[in-house]
Amino acid sequence: MKRDLQLAVGAAAVTLVPGIVLWLAGAPPVPTLLASLAIAVVAILALGRRWYRQVVARIDAQTVHLQSAIGIAATADIPVYWSGHAITPETLKLIQHLVDSLGLRSVLELGSGISTLLLANDFRRRGAGRILSFDDDQRWAEQTMAKLRHEKLDGFAEVRTAALIDVDAAGRRAKWYDLAALDKAARFDLVIVDGPPAWQGDSMARLPALYVLHQHLSSNGLLVLDDAARPGERAIAQQWQRDFPDLHFRMVQTGRGLFVAAVQKSALDFLPE
Structure with a gap:
């Protein structure tokens, strides 16, 4: 959860900072908005892919954990x-x-x-x-x-x-x-x-x-x-x-x-x- 929060904060920063910089530099509002949206889409796609890989890795680890526990319990003749x-x-x-x-x-x-x-x-x-x-x-x-x-x-x-x-x-x-x-x-x-x-x-x-x-x-x-x-x-x-x-x-x-x-x-x- 802590890593997910860090990624979310990073995504927000990546999305907002370029727009703020362009606005402070005097760029027209519409191009600034479009640039921010484009950066936001790229950031969301990249982070979504990373989150997906993390979720799959966690599921795989939990699956191995359960399979091992069940396998050991099935072959052991003690509690x-x-x-x-x-x-x-x-x-x-x-x-x-x-x-x-x-x-x-x-x-x-x-x-x-x-x-x-x-x-x-x-x-x-x-x-x-x-x-x-x-x-x-x-x-x-x-x-x-x-x-x-x-x-x-x-x-x-x-x-x-x-x-x-x-x-x-x-x-x-x-x-x-x-x-x-x-x-x-x-x-x-x-x-x-x-x-x-x-x-x-x-x-x-x-x-x-x-x-x-x-x-x-x-x-x-x-x-x-x-x-x-x-x-x-x-x-x-x-x-x-x-x-x-x-x-x-x-x-x-x-x-x-x-x-x-x-x-x-x-x-x-x-x-x-």
């Missing part, structure tokens, strides 16, 4: 729900595609929720795989763990509480997860970075993820950054690309954006361009 801050269905569906296509078995997740449950459910169906999730919100972590136990998925997933502490990364200090208890020898095929929450005041709160967890990626490991279309995450993606030339990267326009870092370039072949 499926989404909150406003949860990973989007289309993003989760893409992550499930990566897990299935690449045969990923060990997942580390930062920020628990519906993704924890559904990936654990996928592993149960396959009979192999495990997800370890860290959350800074103890109450939320306990709720997620209770749901895992209720659905008998606790054999395929574990949620631990990790307090946020000061961590230095790329010359910057940020509040990030205390992973001191994580086994230094642990290796993961997939790391999902969906926390800490940026709404707590630091738009680049997720910056330390790759600096801390690069050593924990397996030989075919992937790290995915959710909400990658936001300004803070875009800045994080740029910083990672500068500091990790040994990895391969791709930005995927799905959901709220997904930025992928891969040890093996071939893993990116399973992502949309």
Whole structure:
């Protein structure tokens, strides 16, 4: 809506300003009126075309969102729900595609929720795989763990509480997860970075993820950054690309954006361009 208002104001300015300029310059009234009308018609046509493209893009995005949500719900044998801050269905569906296509078995997740449950459910169906999730919100972590136990998925997933502490990364200090208890020898095929929450005041709160967890990626490991279309995450993606030339990267326009870092370039072949 804000962008639509800006476009409307721009259209009004484009329509009125030339006529005012011609009038101030002493141009005859009729040519001035005709010129203003001609400019108005051109502006309306151009803005109408732009608005049409925006509406179509929104409808397409909503269609993909609903199709993904319905597809996940139809194949899951557990209750499926989404909150406003949860990973989007289309993003989760893409992550499930990566897990299935690449045969990923060990997942580390930062920020628990519906993704924890559904990936654990996928592993149960396959009979192999495990997800370890860290959350800074103890109450939320306990709720997620209770749901895992209720659905008998606790054999395929574990949620631990990790307090946020000061961590230095790329010359910057940020509040990030205390992973001191994580086994230094642990290796993961997939790391999902969906926390800490940026709404707590630091738009680049997720910056330390790759600096801390690069050593924990397996030989075919992937790290995915959710909400990658936001300004803070875009800045994080740029910083990672500068500091990790040994990895391969791709930005995927799905959901709220997904930025992928891969040890093996071939893993990116399973992502949309």
